[in-house]
Amino acid sequence: MSTSRTIICLLRNDLRLHDNELFHWAQRNAEYIVPLYCFDPRHYAGTYNYNLPKTGPFRLRFLLESIRDLRNTLLNKSSNLVVRRGKPEDVVAELIKQLGSVSTVAFHEEVTSEELNVEKKVKDVCAQMKVKVHTCWGSTLYHRDDLPFHHISRLPDVYTQFRKAVETQSMVRPAFPTLEQLKPLPSGLEEGAVPTAQELQQTEPLTDPRSAFPCSGGESQALARLKHYFWDTDAVATYKETRNGLIGVNYSTKFAPWLAMGCISPRYIYHQIKQYERERTANQSTYWVIFELLWRDYFKFVAVKYGNRLFQLKGLQDKSVPWKKDMKLFNAWKDGRTGVPFVDANMRELAMTGFMSNRGRQNVASFLTKDLGLDWRMGAELFEYLLIDHDVCSNYGNWLYSAGIGNDPRENRKFNMIKQGLDYDNNGDYVRQWVPELQGIRGADVHTPWTLSTAALSHAHVSLGETYPTPIVMAPEWNRHVNKKSVSVF
Numbered sequence: 001m002s003t004s005r006t007i008i009c010l011l012r013n014d015l016r017l018h019d020n021e022l023f024h025w026a027q028r029n030a031e032y033i034v035p036l037y038c039f040d041p042r043h044y045a046g047t048y049n050y051n052l053p054k055t056g057p058f059r060l061r062f063l064l065e066s067i068r069d070l071r072n073t074l075l076n077k078s079s080n081l082v083v084r085r086g087k088p089e090d091v092v093a094e095l096i097k098q099l100g101s102v103s104t105v106a107f108h109e110e111v112t113s114e115e116l117n118v119e120k121k122v123k124d125v126c127a128q129m130k131v132k133v134h135t136c137w138g139s140t141l142y143h144r145d146d147l148p149f150h151h152i153s154r155l156p157d158v159y160t161q162f163r164k165a166v167e168t169q170s171m172v173r174p175a176f177p178t179l180e181q182l183k184p185l186p187s188g189l190e191e192g193a194v195p196t197a198q199e200l201q202q203t204e205p206l207t208d209p210r211s212a213f214p215c216s217g218g219e220s221q222a223l224a225r226l227k228h229y230f231w232d233t234d235a236v237a238t239y240k241e242t243r244n245g246l247i248g249v250n251y252s253t254k255f256a257p258w259l260a261m262g263c264i265s266p267r268y269i270y271h272q273i274k275q276y277e278r279e280r281t282a283n284q285s286t287y288w289v290i291f292e293l294l295w296r297d298y299f300k301f302v303a304v305k306y307g308n309r310l311f312q313l314k315g316l317q318d319k320s321v322p323w324k325k326d327m328k329l330f331n332a333w334k335d336g337r338t339g340v341p342f343v344d345a346n347m348r349e350l351a352m353t354g355f356m357s358n359r360g361r362q363n364v365a366s367f368l369t370k371d372l373g374l375d376w377r378m379g380a381e382l383f384e385y386l387l388i389d390h391d392v393c394s395n396y397g398n399w400l401y402s403a404g405i406g407n408d409p410r411e412n413r414k415f416n417m418i419k420q421g422l423d424y425d426n427n428g429d430y431v432r433q434w435v436p437e438l439q440g441i442r443g444a445d446v447h448t449p450w451t452l453s454t455a456a457l458s459h460a461h462v463s464l465g466e467t468y469p470t471p472i473v474m475a476p477e478w479n480r481h482v483n484k485k486s487v488s489v490f
């Protein structure tokens, strides 16, 4: 086996060829390149506190699709994706031994401790085996080295201050062009089979026709989605007006799952927006996609600044809150059986599809932490399990924010479930889509079935406490909105 100057590119959340610095660097420095993906058994174990499966069926399906897509792309570039099952540190050690003269192992840096532990172990293996390590930064819009804060400890704790600073003092770097060809694999190296969901102790999810994210994983699908949302439909030009939607595919970009696995680069999205603004239109909506991508950057840099405090009960503010750990309340929330239709609809959408809108996420998180008073990590770990777009920094950062112990300058922010339901689902269509037991209640009354007369409920075939639960909590402020419903039952 000829293996001089072989570089192993260890891929994790960077499953793309476009704007991928790792491949560019390897292409310049190697004779042979081994693009490697490892199915790490730790990703299929339980979550830290509540032992939920760490990778649920929807994300796993998306990951398997992304891996197959990347393999196809690489095959078209006279390369291939080498797939192994095992811990990256063990697989890398084995490959170094097998190939004989690997010069370097290269990977993109991550920021949270589980990933950093892997990086440390890979570095230890390389040091023992006298192989060099090369790392890049490539997951954010603004490069870590371009932040205007001298040291990460000076990162502002308020998003707006962060945003204004980077917008005025930093530049988004150009994207790396997509390589036409990639240096070949050393001959004789087994490509390795892509495992099935069953082999990773997970089930195949059902496909729900109501899904707001009926898309597949992989770079090709990500690029096709951007083309559709920007160039084919101009949906990006109305994003700011539609982004709080609940039903359908085009109310928001749906880039998050691809971003989380690195199938699309935020820098590529940014430069496409700039091109769109030059060639079509520049407005509040086109800017707002960048504004939201900056939230993603922000949470990543917050994780760098605060380390494991991102995961701790007291949060970034080190604040003691008497969180409850009531499993009965948690299960009602998780199963969409709280008796609060707007919450239940969102939780069922998540369970059935692996996706929930941003509006929904903010509400169910506020409900869990502020109305039920449950340990915020119960919510974060359920999201980690179920979300297709789970991104450790965005997920835990947003949960801390919702729990009031993260980066929210406003004290005691709490959503009013009835007001939110009426504002964002004003005719109740979203609730009826996901809570079929309430289908017989017409209009906005579906948000507050407990306020309806026995006759109205019986007419709608709803029996509270039997076919649908009575609310497990009632917040006094909900009453203010009960009488403001626009459409009534009959």
Ligand SMILES: Cc1cc2nc3c(=O)[nH]c(=O)nc-3n(C[C@H](O)[C@H](O)[C@H](O)COP(=O)(O)OP(=O)(O)OC[C@H]3O[C@@H](n4cnc5c(N)ncnc54)[C@H](O)[C@@H]3O)c2cc1C
Binding pocket: 243, 252, 253, 254, 255, 256, 257, 259, 260, 289, 292, 293, 294, 295, 296, 297, 299, 356, 357, 358, 359, 361, 362, 365, 383, 387, 389, 390, 391, 392, 394, 395, 396, 398, 399, 402
């Ligand atoms: C409790 C909670 C948990 C969340 N967990 C995740 C998560 O695990 N992964 C994740 O990507 N997003 C998470 N979000 C943020 C947001 O809800 C999703 O990014 C968004 O709904 C995904 O849909 P989209 O791609 O169509 O978003 P769009 O509205 O089209 O936004 C464009 C992009 O901006 C970024 N973005 C938008 N809002 C946020 C935000 N609040 N925080 C960080 N980035 C944002 C995402 O990358 C998104 O793809 C969470 C929000 C909450 C309130």
Ligand SMILES: Nc1ncnc2c1ncn2[C@@H]1O[C@H](COP(=O)(O)OP(=O)(O)OP(=O)(O)O)[C@@H](O)[C@H]1O
Binding pocket: 047, 048, 112, 113, 114, 115, 308, 311, 392
């Ligand atoms: N990528 C990740 N996804 C989910 N959780 C993560 C991730 N990285 C780190 N964590 C969580 O961060 C926490 C880190 O735990 P760890 O034991 O390493 O540190 P610690 O609790 O701060 O240290 P100590 O054990 O010394 O008190 C755990 O809750 C772990 O699950």
